[in-house]
Amino acid sequence: MTTVEEIERKQREERQQIRSDAELLGELMRHRGWPRYLALVETVAQNYHSSVMKPLEHVLEVTKMEFAKGALSGLSLATSLPQMKIREADELRRTSPGAEEAQEDE
Numbered sequence: 001m002t003t004v005e006e007i008e009r010k011q012r013e014e015r016q017q018i019r020s021d022a023e024l025l026g027e028l029m030r031h032r033g034w035p036r037y038l039a040l041v042e043t044v045a046q047n048y049h050s051s052v053m054k055p056l057e058h059v060l061e062v063t064k065m066e067f068a069k070g071a072l073s074g075l076s077l078a079t080s081l082p083q084m085k086i087r088e089a090d091e092l093r094r095t096s097p098g099a100e101e102a103q104e105d106e
Contacts, residue, residue, distance in 0.1 A: 015092055015096070018085070018088055018089050018092055019089050019092070019093075021085050021089070022085050022086045022088065022089030022090075023089075025081075025082035025085050025086060026082075026086055028082060029082050029083070029086075038079055041075050041078060041079050044071075044075060045072055045075045045076075048068040048069075048071045048072050048075070049068075049072060051064065051065065051068045052065055052068045052069055052072065
């Protein structure tokens with residue numbers, strides 16, 4: 001059975017992991033290679049986008065189109081995930097300032 005202290009400890013660890021991830025991802029986004037990574041992802045996405053927008057010549061091409069849509073979703077997630085995690089950490093700081101102080105005391 002889980003005690004309240006164990007739950008609180010786990011929540012503190014999760015908040016610390018969120019903050020740590022956000023810090024690392026922020027460093028990644030500030031790296032000079034980040035714009036190049038985004039440009040490469042954009043190039044790949046354009047290729048998939050053109051296949052989605054092209055009229056189908058045969059019903060069996062639906063599978064290719066669905067694959068391209070899934071790939072576009074994945075590429076979008078790959079570029080937006082760092083900012084999403086940073087926002088999550090910012091929101092955590094705004095909504096639980098007492099938790100930040102408790103973490104520093106330990």
